[in-house]
Amino acid sequence: MNGELRVGLDIGATKILGAVIGEGGAVVAEARQDTRPGPDGVLETATAVLDLLAAALDGVLPPHIGIGIPGIVDRQRGAVSHAVNLGLGGDWFPLADRLSGRLSGRCGATVIVENDLNAATWGAHVLSGADDLAYLALGTGLAAGLVLSGTLRRGAHGAAGEIGHVPVDPAGGTCSCGQRGCLELLASGSALTAAWPAAGDVPPAAALFAAAAAGDPRAVAARDRFAAGVADAVRMLGLAVDPAAIIIGGGVAHVGEPLLAAVSAALRAQAATSPFLAALDLAGRTALLPGRAPVGAIGAALIGNAR
Amino acid sequence: MNGELRVGLDIGATKILGAVIGEGGAVVAEARQDTRPGPDGVLETATAVLDLLAAALDGVLPPHIGIGIPGIVDRQRGAVSHAVNLGLGGDWFPLADRLSGRLSGRCGATVIVENDLNAATWGAHVLSGADDLAYLALGTGLAAGLVLSGTLRRGAHGAAGEIGHVPVDPAGGTCSCGQRGCLELLASGSALTAAWPAAGDVPPAAALFAAAAAGDPRAVAARDRFAAGVADAVRMLGLAVDPAAIIIGGGVAHVGEPLLAAVSAALRAQAATSPFLAALDLAGRTALLPGRAPVGAIGAALIGNAR
Numbered sequence: 001m002n003g004e005l006r007v008g009l010d011i012g013a014t015k016i017l018g019a020v021i022g023e024g025g026a027v028v029a030e031a032r033q034d035t036r037p038g039p040d041g042v043l044e045t046a047t048a049v050l051d052l053l054a055a056a057l058d059g060v061l062p063p064h065i066g067i068g069i070p071g072i073v074d075r076q077r078g079a080v081s082h083a084v085n086l087g088l089g090g091d092w093f094p095l096a097d098r099l100s101g102r103l104s105g106r107c108g109a110t111v112i113v114e115n116d117l118n119a120a121t122w123g124a125h126v127l128s129g130a131d132d133l134a135y136l137a138l139g140t141g142l143a144a145g146l147v148l149s150g151t152l153r154r155g156a157h158g159a160a161g162e163i164g165h166v167p168v169d170p171a172g173g174t175c176s177c178g179q180r181g182c183l184e185l186l187a188s189g190s191a192l193t194a195a196w197p198a199a200g201d202v203p204p205a206a207a208l209f210a211a212a213a214a215g216d217p218r219a220v221a222a223r224d225r226f227a228a229g230v231a232d233a234v235r236m237l238g239l240a241v242d243p244a245a246i247i248i249g250g251g252v253a254h255v256g257e258p259l260l261a262a263v264s265a266a267l268r269a270q271a272a273t274s275p276f277l278a279a280l281d282l283a284g285r286t287a288l289l290p291g292r293a294p295v296g297a298i299g300a301a302l303i304g305n306a307r
Numbered sequence: 308m309n310g311e312l313r314v315g316l317d318i319g320a321t322k323i324l325g326a327v328i329g330e331g332g333a334v335v336a337e338a339r340q341d342t343r344p345g346p347d348g349v350l351e352t353a354t355a356v357l358d359l360l361a362a363a364l365d366g367v368l369p370p371h372i373g374i375g376i377p378g379i380v381d382r383q384r385g386a387v388s389h390a391v392n393l394g395l396g397g398d399w400f401p402l403a404d405r406l407s408g409r410l411s412g413r414c415g416a417t418v419i420v421e422n423d424l425n426a427a428t429w430g431a432h433v434l435s436g437a438d439d440l441a442y443l444a445l446g447t448g449l450a451a452g453l454v455l456s457g458t459l460r461r462g463a464h465g466a467a468g469e470i471g472h473v474p475v476d477p478a479g480g481t482c483s484c485g486q487r488g489c490l491e492l493l494a495s496g497s498a499l500t501a502a503w504p505a506a507g508d509v510p511p512a513a514a515l516f517a518a519a520a521a522g523d524p525r526a527v528a529a530r531d532r533f534a535a536g537v538a539d540a541v542r543m544l545g546l547a548v549d550p551a552a553i554i555i556g557g558g559v560a561h562v563g564e565p566l567l568a569a570v571s572a573a574l575r576a577q578a579a580t581s582p583f584l585a586a587l588d589l590a591g592r593t594a595l596l597p598g599r600a601p602v603g604a605i606g607a608a609l610i611g612n613a614r
Binding site (some may be wrong): 040056132148149151153154155156157158159160162165167168169171177178179232235236237238239240241242243244247270273274275276278279280281285303 | 336439455456458460461462463464465466467468469470472474475476478479484485486508530539542543544545546547548549550551577580581582584585587592
């Protein structure tokens with residue numbers, strides 16, 4: 001009965017989101033838990049999410065579990081390292097084996113592990129139907145994932161799409177990567193928070209866009225600077241890779257249409273002086289995913305199909 | 308006898324270079340003529356080059372002719388437009404049909420037309436043996452071609468690799484494309500000539516590198532600024548696309564090893580402050596093509612295999 005269902009886990013620093021996914025990316029069940037850090041904490045939280053999903057399916061988990069997780073991933077071994085925000089250090093943590101061990105006796109699931117941005121990019125590919133796309137993730141940092149002509153592009157060193165660390169201003173500040181003037185300093189959740197610190201429980205991006213919509217001139221200026229930075233990222237992807245679609249995701253994308261409107265306006269402003277750039281119609285290719293589907297969990301569940 | 312041979316023409320603003328290519332990219336015969344501009348001029352020059360090649364082959368041309376030409380190419384129709392330096396304007400010039408017409412009665416050759424940078428990129432793929440590469444062409448302008456996992460990446464709008472028009476300095480000058488601070492203003496033949504104008508018949512790049520090697524401090528500074536710009540281009544390709552190899556070509560690459568040494572030094576200097584960048588080993592992935600093979604003609608001859 002569950003042969004066509006798959007489980008996806010999107011492991012993040014604050015929560016683990018799990019979903020049972022059917023044909024075409026349909027979400028059959030969802031569950032989430034706050035992440036406990038460290039190898040044992042991650043394992044316990046993941047198991048708890050899987051228990052909740054199993055409970056939603058009369059106790060039987062589908063036999064394929066895909067995991068998206070930050071850090072450096074060894075897909076062959078199902079292991080992860082350097083996921084600093086999860087409390088996972090330089091040693092390889094054999095996540096697939098450890099989780100399989102926990103599940104043994106309950107189900108003989110295959111567990112695969114993938115970098116979280118690659119998983120989300122695959123999810124964006126499934127949800128959008130676009131066969132050729134860049135998924136621009138505006139999270140704490142800035143990076144893109146690529147699906148080119150239907151194939152996930154990881155790159156020779158796993159660095160494809162790492163445009164956040166391309167310097168774009170010799171007079172810019174120092175980046176955490178050690179370079180100066182990186183694009184990430186302009187267009188990322190961190191950049192936005194620095195420009196418009198959170199007040200209370202409202203996320204900084206939501207607060208900034210609300211204040212700008214209300215006409216606060218400082219907020220309008222900060223929003224437009226941020227949107228121009230995101231437009232810089234879209235342009236860099238458009239010129240370097242030229243994907244058919246550029247899909248904006250990540251936490252900042254929860255702002256929704258006002259974000260897309262601001263970025264589109266910035267893209268049109270870029271192109272106003274350049275017929276070359278105008279002909280590429282980057283604004284017309286840039287989009288958000290519809291709704292708030294768990295793109296990372298969907299991609300983690302289905303990306304095994306990609307290999 | 309000629310069944311395994313192919314003809315490649317590399318049509319440039321100053322000359323048309325033709326070559327008969329055998330298995331693996333081996334050059335069997337070569338010919339060149341100064342380019343006459345305009346549709347009829349290009350056609351006459353191309354025919355003259357083909358006549359020379361035929362003469363080298365006992366009068367019989369191989370039945371496949373591939374052409375690399377600047378401008379916008381409609382591969383289906385074998386037509387070209389907007390090759391400004393060739394005197395070809397906005398109207399489509401049906402180069403394949405016109406050339407086939409000239410050759411009819413002599414050979415029933417298939418003529419295919421490809422953008423010259425794509426042709427050269429395919430030639431670099433053949434000559435280097437690299438299956439995953441960016442070909443960074445330092446010509447009058449700056450652009451890259453991409454072969455990713457063995458497939459030529461053109462992009463959704465034919466713009467993949469157009470990194471020359473990514474702005475990298477808000478305080479930079481105005482680019483011919485209408486934007487400000489484009490990478491092409493730092494790393495291109497034009498940028499080099501502006502920094503070190505030609506004296507006599509020596510190409511500016513050769514003159515600059517010779518003067519720098521002789522210890523002229525102004526030349527050393529100009530060379531190092533140029534090399535830093537090329538390193539910026541390599542880094543952008545490395546972070547956006549992450550190809551296994553980055554091969555530097557174009558007219559400026561005729562400088563040879565001293566160019567590669569300067570660019571490698573600039574790449575190491577970039578990475579000195581950034582463990583992230585150092586781990587990507589961009590200097591170790593950057594290379595020149597060996598010798599002075601006619602990479603554009605070789606690629607034009609063989610790129611038909613790619614489809």
